[in-house]
Amino acid sequence: KQEVTQIPAALSVPEGENLVLNCSFTDSAIYNLQWFRQDPGKGLTSLLLIQSSQREQTSGRLNASLDKSSGRSTLYIAASQPGDSATYLCAVSTGANSKLTFGKGITLSVRP
Amino acid sequence: SQTIHQWPATLVQPVGSPLSLECTVEGTSNPNLYWYRQAAGRGLQLLFYSIGIDQISSEVPQNLSASRPQDRQFILSSKKLLLSDSGFYLCAWSVHPTGEQYFGPGTRLTVT
Numbered sequence: 001k002q003e004v005t006q007i008p009a010a011l012s013v014p015e016g017e018n019l020v021l022n023c024s025f026t027d028s029a030i031y032n033l034q035w036f037r038q039d040p041g042k043g044l045t046s047l048l049l050i051q052s053s054q055r056e057q058t059s060g061r062l063n064a065s066l067d068k069s070s071g072r073s074t075l076y077i078a079a080s081q082p083g084d085s086a087t088y089l090c091a092v093s094t095g096a097n098s099k100l101t102f103g104k105g106i107t108l109s110v111r112p
Numbered sequence: 113s114q115t116i117h118q119w120p121a122t123l124v125q126p127v128g129s130p131l132s133l134e135c136t137v138e139g140t141s142n143p144n145l146y147w148y149r150q151a152a153g154r155g156l157q158l159l160f161y162s163i164g165i166d167q168i169s170s171e172v173p174q175n176l177s178a179s180r181p182q183d184r185q186f187i188l189s190s191k192k193l194l195l196s197d198s199g200f201y202l203c204a205w206s207v208h209p210t211g212e213q214y215f216g217p218g219t220r221l222t223v224t
């Protein structure tokens with residue numbers, strides 16, 4: 001059974017800092033990995049999708065990497081801003097039907 | 113562009129009452145559809161997924177059921193709600209071949 005872990009559960013950083021959010025998964029036979037952002041009381045916004053054949057994806061100040069063999073992914077946020085404050089969730093899919101297994105998320109607070 | 117709608121946005125229901133939550137997707141055809149529940153401290157849990165009309169798979173035995181009467185409509189139901197059914201219900205869709213999932217705004221259900 002696939003399990004996804006995100007540690008720590010919460011993180012507080014000053015504005016401008018570069019930061020890395022970690023995600024680990026137990027079964028390396030994944031189809032893809034997605035990073036999402038969730039604001040309080042809202043749905044999930046897809047940030048980045050990495051297919052199993054890819055090593056990284058970039059969007060603006062965000063960069064996600066994938067190391068399937070070690071069961072790890074990282075989300076790098078450059079020059080963090082207060083508007084980046086949210087919960088970041090990592091999820092993996094193990095087939096083309098795209099059923100996702102989620103981590104519990106990392107709640108990020110960026111202090112002005 | 114594709115959009116996903118969920119209603120109602122919030123719902124307060126007494127124990128033992130019925131439930132019907134609706135999700136519709138616009139701007140795509142033959143999507144995979146998903147229902148997730150997010151409970152406090154427990155992360156996102158996949159409840160049902162559907163690859164086509166009247167094709168529903170249940171992931172977790174529970175008090176809920178799902179139906180897909182039309183290609184882009186997904187309904188979550190219960191005949192008698194339990195207190196443990198409280199949570200934030202999210203609908204999502206994906207298409208081949210990437211399998212990237214997109215989420216709706218969610219329904220906050222409180223069972224009293």
